[in-house]
Amino acid sequence: MxxxxxxxxxxxxxxxxxxxxxxxxxxxxxxxYSPYTRIIRVMCTGMIHPNLVIEALTKxxxxxxxxxxxxxxxxxxxxxxxxxxxxETIRTLLEDFGIEPERFHIEWVSASESQKFVEVVNQFxxxxxxxxxxxxx
Amino acid sequence: xxxxxEAIIAKEHQRDLECTIFYIDVRAFGKGxxxxxxxxxxxxxxxxxxxxxxxxxxxxxKDLILKYISEDGKIVDETFNMVVLSCGLTPSSDVGAMAxxxxxxxxxxxxxxxxxxxxxxxxxxxxxxxGPFIEPKDIPETVVQASAAASRVQTLLASEKGNLIKKExxxxxxxxxxxxxxxxxxxxxxxxxxxxxIDSKGLAKYAGTLKDVxxxxxxxxxxxxxxxxxxxxxxxxxxxxxxxVAACTPRTHEPLFRDVLRKAGLNKYLFEFANIRDQxxxxxxxxxxxxxxxxxxxxxxAVAKARLLEPLNTIELPVEKSxxxxxxxxxxxxxxxxLASQKFNVYLIEKDAQLGxxxxxxxxxxDGSNPQEKLNEIIKKINSNSYIKxxxxxxxxxxxxxxxxxxxxxxxxxxxxxxxxxxGAIVIATGAKEYKPTEYNYGTHKMIVTQLExxxxxxxxxxxxxxxxxxxxxxxxDEKHKxxxxxxxxxxxxxxxxxxxxxPETNVYILYRDIRTxxxxxxxxxxxxxxxxxxxRYSTDKRPTVELQNEKIAIRLEDPMLKMPIEIESDLLxxxxxxxxxxxNENLAKLLKLPVSSDGFFLEAHMKLRPVDFASDGIFLCxxxxxxxxxxxxxxxxxxxxxxxxSILSKGTVTLDAAISQVIDEACDGCAYCIDPCPxxxxxxxxxxxxxxxxxxxENDVAKCKGCGVCQATxxxxxxxVNNFRLDQLSAMVDALLQEA
Numbered sequence: 001m002x003x004x005x006x007x008x009x010x011x012x013x014x015x016x017x018x019x020x021x022x023x024x025x026x027x028x029x030x031x032x033y034s035p036y037t038r039i040i041r042v043m044c045t046g047m048i049h050p051n052l053v054i055e056a057l058t059k060x061x062x063x064x065x066x067x068x069x070x071x072x073x074x075x076x077x078x079x080x081x082x083x084x085x086x087x088e089t090i091r092t093l094l095e096d097f098g099i100e101p102e103r104f105h106i107e108w109v110s111a112s113e114s115q116k117f118v119e120v121v122n123q124f125x126x127x128x129x130x131x132x133x134x135x136x137x
Numbered sequence: 138x139x140x141x142x143e144a145i146i147a148k149e150h151q152r153d154l155e156c157t158i159f160y161i162d163v164r165a166f167g168k169g170x171x172x173x174x175x176x177x178x179x180x181x182x183x184x185x186x187x188x189x190x191x192x193x194x195x196x197x198x199k200d201l202i203l204k205y206i207s208e209d210g211k212i213v214d215e216t217f218n219m220v221v222l223s224c225g226l227t228p229s230s231d232v233g234a235m236a237x238x239x240x241x242x243x244x245x246x247x248x249x250x251x252x253x254x255x256x257x258x259x260x261x262x263x264x265x266x267x268g269p270f271i272e273p274k275d276i277p278e279t280v281v282q283a284s285a286a287a288s289r290v291q292t293l294l295a296s297e298k299g300n301l302i303k304k305e306x307x308x309x310x311x312x313x314x315x316x317x318x319x320x321x322x323x324x325x326x327x328x329x330x331x332x333x334x335i336d337s338k339g340l341a342k343y344a345g346t347l348k349d350v351x352x353x354x355x356x357x358x359x360x361x362x363x364x365x366x367x368x369x370x371x372x373x374x375x376x377x378x379x380x381x382v383a384a385c386t387p388r389t390h391e392p393l394f395r396d397v398l399r400k401a402g403l404n405k406y407l408f409e410f411a412n413i414r415d416q417x418x419x420x421x422x423x424x425x426x427x428x429x430x431x432x433x434x435x436x437x438x439a440v441a442k443a444r445l446l447e448p449l450n451t452i453e454l455p456v457e458k459s460x461x462x463x464x465x466x467x468x469x470x471x472x473x474x475x476l477a478s479q480k481f482n483v484y485l486i487e488k489d490a491q492l493g494x495x496x497x498x499x500x501x502x503x504d505g506s507n508p509q510e511k512l513n514e515i516i517k518k519i520n521s522n523s524y525i526k527x528x529x530x531x532x533x534x535x536x537x538x539x540x541x542x543x544x545x546x547x548x549x550x551x552x553x554x555x556x557x558x559x560x561g562a563i564v565i566a567t568g569a570k571e572y573k574p575t576e577y578n579y580g581t582h583k584m585i586v587t588q589l590e591x592x593x594x595x596x597x598x599x600x601x602x603x604x605x606x607x608x609x610x611x612x613x614x615d616e617k618h619k620x621x622x623x624x625x626x627x628x629x630x631x632x633x634x635x636x637x638x639x640x641p642e643t644n645v646y647i648l649y650r651d652i653r654t655x656x657x658x659x660x661x662x663x664x665x666x667x668x669x670x671x672x673x674r675y676s677t678d679k680r681p682t683v684e685l686q687n688e689k690i691a692i693r694l695e696d697p698m699l700k701m702p703i704e705i706e707s708d709l710l711x712x713x714x715x716x717x718x719x720x721x722n723e724n725l726a727k728l729l730k731l732p733v734s735s736d737g738f739f740l741e742a743h744m745k746l747r748p749v750d751f752a753s754d755g756i757f758l759c760x761x762x763x764x765x766x767x768x769x770x771x772x773x774x775x776x777x778x779x780x781x782x783x784s785i786l787s788k789g790t791v792t793l794d795a796a797i798s799q800v801i802d803e804a805c806d807g808c809a810y811c812i813d814p815c816p817x818x819x820x821x822x823x824x825x826x827x828x829x830x831x832x833x834x835x836e837n838d839v840a841k842c843k844g845c846g847v848c849q850a851t852x853x854x855x856x857x858x859v860n861n862f863r864l865d866q867l868s869a870m871v872d873a874l875l876q877e878a
């Protein structure tokens with residue numbers, strides 16, 4: 001397994017109101033999860049410009065995980081829906097750059113779903129480890 | 138619970154540590170406690186239901202030997218290295234003297250005497266009490282009572298409000314525009330929370346090597362008073378113009394550190410947080426090397442963003458001095474009356490046709506008093522208060538705005554008529570309801586009832602049973618409702634005592650898992666046993682079974698001590714079901730953008746320290762909508778919510794967050810892509826004459842903008858941005874992560 005020594009660098013955008021809070025809750029509950037993600041706090045996933053995701057991956061991040069409030073629960077009415085609407089475009093652009101679109105993933109995690117937060121991170125890290133290092137690196 | 142917490146923490150310090158807790162009843166009755174208790178068991182904390190009879194020391198090893206009777210009846214001598222005694226709380230020795238001096242009454246237990254309906258009022262008007270001075274209690278209830286006492290003072294002094302206010306004078310803000318960043322980094326140990334897992338000193342040293350960092354240090358507790366003084370002097374001494382704190386989480390501590398900057402003469406937005414505790418050392422405890430790497434990355438990323446931070450100017454808006462109180466029960470009415478007596482306009486919105494809520498079903502309290510008289514008195518006061526406007530059979534249709542300036546449409550359930558209300562704060566007191574069980578043949582036999590139904594029978598004198606069996610925890614502390622509903626043990630004992638009082642010949646059996654009559658309620662548990670109520674414990678793997686035999690109900694279970702099957706022939710089976718959240722919570726939560734817990738109750742900003750606040754400013758929570766609780770606790774929380782709301786309404790203005798959108802006119806070509814997606818309709822396309830030509834651009838209404846940033850993500854030209862979360866700032870964080878450390 002050539003992927004054994006691979007330590008991925010993963011950018012994780014979390015919205016302040018749900019997923020970031022869920023991540024903090026996982027901390028309060030001392031749930032343990034993979035240490036390869038780095039959270040960047042945003043107020044809403046709706047503020048994440050597609051370029052931000054694409055640039056992170058073209059510059060060598062092994063994965064980008066975006067986590068926000070569940071649809072219908074957005075603190076700003078429907079910022080998460082706006083983010084969701086960008087997903088297909090981002091995937092297409094990533095393919096154009098020769099990057100596996102699976103390196104970008106979006107998931108809804110509420111403030112109380114600490115367990116889900118942990119599962120989402122672990123599953124995404126697992127997937128990135130399977131994919132191996134970013135081909136553009 | 139204290140023992141459970143200490144056991145978990147001890148195990149965090151030393152993974153292979155074996156912890157055993159000897160107990161009589163595990164009392165995990167608070168919000169989130171039952172899950173915590175379950176987790177302790179999963180982590181390997183051993184619980185033994187037994188009271189050890191003696192402790193000896195092994196003279197050779199100095200270890201301690203506990204003698205106890207195990208749950209299967211054997212006498213055991215077990216060796217431990219250390220024994221910790223869980224002791225209860227007693228009043229301080231000088232309480233009597235103090236009470237005498239103040240002229241306030243002390244109860245039989247030596248604590249401050251208060252009343253169910255005035256839970257923080259002492260016997261002397263104008264003197265209020267809170268916390269374990271009244272009765273032993275945990276942090277959330279203590280904080281609630283402290284706010285409740287504050288509310289009583291606010292009401293007492295309502296006419297003098299604001300007379301002694303001294304406005305905090307800040308030194309003028311240092312102009313940092315055009316200056317090279319000079320960043321200070323403060324790395325927290327948070328005791329052992331961070332420092333016990335990774336090397337905080339090493340992190341500070343590393344931070345010192347980063348570009349533009351001119352000062353970096355580590356602190357045992359960065360939020361402590363001495364650390365704050367140290368940060369202020371470092372800002373001055375090293376002429377810092379950006380500050381990074383690597384510690385817990387911005388959700389709880391950003392306001393504190395922003396204020397520190399302001400005190401040191403820096404704009405509060407020149408601050409950035411690196412979350413190296415909640416999202417690092419707490420969650421990667423078993424991989425300290427990786428945790429250290431992650432903390433380094435997070436600090437480097439925070440410094441990269443800090444470098445690009447700019448001072449922002451906040452704006453102030455006047456506050457609408459009225460409050461929307463949702464609900465119609467005791468919590469809601471208490472809160473409404475309290476706020477009205479401080480001369481704030483209150484809009485009370487209740488879905489039912491009458492006030493009273495669940496309290497209408499409470500026929501007597503455990504101390505024997507009649508709560509209906511009190512309820513009628515409260516309703517009378519509400520109806521005659523000119524500051525309170527009541528909307529029965531109404532619900533919230535939609536709401537907009539924020540702290541200090543909300544606008545809510547309420548709708549009549551009967552005719553669909555809408556009314557618009559402007560208000561500065563919201564109190565949520567929408568209650569909860571008794572769970573109607575599907576267990577134990579409920580609904581198939583008229584003599585299988587819930588505790589509330591039994592209470593009704595008793596109060597209406599339609600009771601003639603000779604053998605009453607009560608089963609505790611029906612549908613609770615299991616898969617259906619994972620939490621303990623807090624009040625059911627006491628409610629069962631209340632009804633059992635009532636029966637024993639009026640019908641002494643009737644046998645009462647209570648089948649239970651743990652009896653959770655916490656605090657002073659313990660005396661009723663003792664009294665019930667004295668009066669002959671039979672308590673039999675059952676375990677979840679051997680739940681009682683119920684068989685219907687014509688008029689009779691046969692209940693079978695195994696006696697855990699004798700390991701023998703028992704059968705009780707009963708003519709009235711009472712199921713102690715708990716309180717479950719109102720299913721309508723979910724809709725309301727969506728409308729107001731509020732979180733609910735996995736159990737379905739509204740989720741406060743912080744379980745211990747902010748028990749009536751939400752993460753969203755200006756909205757407060759009390760009563761059963763928060764979690765099951767007793768009347769006195771509900772009233773305390775309602776007073777606390779009032780106090781929190783009053784603290785906003787009392788202020789003339791509210792400061793809006795400056796981290797909102799800003800149009801960069803030079804970059805904006807007026808394509809208007811951003812206008813439609815804006816959820817707050819804050820953006821308008823405008824035209825003006827620029828160098829003799831028409832220039833199109835977008836204008837942002839700062840009072841409407843909430844800083845969600847949808848515009849920033851939509852703009853193809855970087856013509857609009859969300860300050861403090863600008864794309865270049867976020868991008869710099871990504872770059873900092875990817876650059877080799």
